[in-house]
Amino acid sequence: MRDNEERIIGRCIGETSPLALTFISKKTPKVGEYVVLEYGGTKVLGMIETLSGCSTSITEKIYNPETVEKIREIEGEDHYMRGSIKILGDVETLRIPRVPPSPGIEIRIADEGTLKKVFSGGKDELKIGDLITQEGVAVKLDVNKMVTRHLAILAMTGAGKSNTVAVITDGILKFKGSVLIFDMHSEYVDAEFDGGTNVIEPHINPLYLSLPEFAKLANIPGDAYVQERYFRMAYGEIRNSVREGNLSNKEFFNSIQEKLDEFLEMEDYKGDKKPIVAVKNKLDDLIERYKNILSLNAPDLVEEIKLSAANVIDLGSVDEDAADVIVSHTLSNLLKKIKRGDLSFPVFVVLEEAHILAPKSRLTLSKYWIGRIAREGRKFGIGLCMVSQRPKSLDPESLSQANNMIILRLIEPTDQRHVQEASESLSEDLLKQLPSLNIGEAIVLGPMTRVPALVKIDEFKGKLSGGDINIVERWRRLKEEDERELEEQEKEISEFMEY
């Protein structure tokens, strides 16, 4: 039997509907496998959603294993498969026929040719992997739809999120596209992408920051309005004088402090000594904490974004608050510049750890801009890719804007429910598949693929630094390195310390 011949695996039984049917089989098909049925004059594609093994003679009423043994001796292999199939539509247009299949018709395994046609992504397609059930059938995504309708990549840790991001980035670079990755754990900094990796240092120029951004950086909470008032007055005045060129750059922070000192002296503000001193302390902290990322000569991050490159903003070395400021600052500028036409090309923005940047129950600076880009981005050519291992803590507003989803292994029930609520096309049955996925296997949903697919994601060829580390190996290696280093030092020292 040739591979691409359509094997009959069973027949349809019982009541059928235009959307689903039950079937029995003597063979052993797999869940997620694609089947074709012919009725109503067309060839219709379906997917096996559930399967159970049954036997007529070995029923649940038997309580003695020996009886089972005896029945098996007499009856032989008396079992069959019973399962349900979801109708996906006819193989050409994927339209669902208006008539149900008639009971008794043949169920065949879909051949490669049919599947390849179904899983192509159209003219501009990006290969993400192969079908789990039918190896050799590539699943290709429609890049336009992926970028404009946003994407969420959800999985528990270690299930292959970073690899998926890398494969997609690599695919986009083949189209000379532009990807901007907020790299929370410095995973992509050394990745070798086709078009080149453009690592952007996470420097912020305070002159480009908005006041709330600056206040957040200085840890002045929104409800400390007196502190904010004084900060606003001092900062505003000093910022203006930098712009007029009256102030050298390094004096910037000192000048704010001096301005605050002036306030402290003033009769008018006599009652507010405490908040003014609080602001002063916070500014000192700010400089101490963020001296590595603040620079008055830093370029605008958005202007560093290149076309045809993976632009990686390395946030591995900054804390969450600073990352929040950098992300919100970059996103707001990106949206502004693209709207104004200052940036001429569309950008696909990857947000790692999206649940930290846009959490469900907290307000962050980034959350607002992520929400806005999720809503407005597609009109201007900014695509969002939210990556998270904790969908339940991710802002549902933003998540529901992501029409495309790649869901890898996800065990936690609350996480699963949260994902299901956000997605229209994730059925209860597919949801049940999530815990049983292996590493690198995913459910791919949304407008970017014509039918939902269970995919084995390709392995990214370049190296990534995010994978699980071999702890024992690392300990051993470090110990060895340590000893070797000491030995080398000893040797060199004995050479020049002969006395």
Place this chain on the structure above:
Amino acid sequence: MRFVHISDNHLGFRQFGLFERENDFYDVFDRAVEEIIKERPNFVIHSGDLFEASRPPTRALLLVQRSFSRLKDENIPIYAIPGNHDTIMRKNTYPPQILYEMFGLKLISKKNPFYVQDGVFIGGSPYISKYYSKSLKERIKFLGERSKDYDKSILVLHQAIDKYLPYEFELKIGDLPKCFDYYALGHIHDRIIDDFGRGRLAYPGSTEIWRIDELKNYKKKGKGFYLVDLDGDIPDVQGVNLEMSREVIEEKIEFSEFKEDIGRLARYIEEMETMPILYLTVKGDFDRSFVHKKLIDSLSNISLHIRVNYDLEDDIEGGEYYKEIAKGSLNIKDMIKMSYEEGEEKKEYSTFTISLFDLLSSNKIEDARELTEKFYEGFK
């Protein structure tokens, strides 16, 4: 059981290129040896930087030879390590201290990491740079283990420790084992005595003012060596002060009171037997050359050396350039013109400079060479 702990003499250092200053360093060392002999200690520990360089002038070598042979005659052994100044970490090199082994010096080295005198463990390591800090720490750990068999123990090192020198250190305070009674350190030029481990940790400091920033500590704590008594539970550390050969004066003068201050300073100096070294900072809004001349006229005859620092309030040198930059119009050619402003013959220079700038900017190297040759022909 008493011993002397001394360090950082920097013999052979000729500050400001002055013989007088080289002599100052010798003289104070001479006085130190005199004092040591008077104190009659059981031994001397030297924590490095005896010499300024690994190949000291013969005078310095000779001075040390005479001093150490006197100590030998008095039966006072010396335990010493080389410091960062008197070693080079290179193959086939020896520190100068090795010359004095026949004059009673016991070199603490890789081969002989420790000695025992009268039941006291004296261990240490020559200076080791930060690059080899792993090895250094290993060495110290080893010494800590070995010292445990002895009642009293001393660790001798020439290293900076983060607690005392936070930016350029080789060891962190936690790297030192706590089992020694006395940590005889060298390298830091200020005098430091601290409690550590079972006893005390001390830097005796330099014996002469090697750099101006040592002045503050000197005024507070003096300079010299330490006399350590090991007999108690905790070592008793006594500072023995040495007289400096000449005074080092650091003064800040406001230009508004320039005349009065200079007069007062001159009168003060005239009282001295030896000429001092002056570090002056003049602050205010004034003409530099005027102030410089005044200073030289009134003070140079009565002091050995004057260093002046001008803290001009407004007009920093080249201020015009920066003002231009601040305007946001950085025109290199204008700036070149500005720098040649005065004088007619200067115009020729600026024309040349600008043409050269243009040629080199457009990578016309040959043309530039030709132009330059032509220009310099005019000076033949």
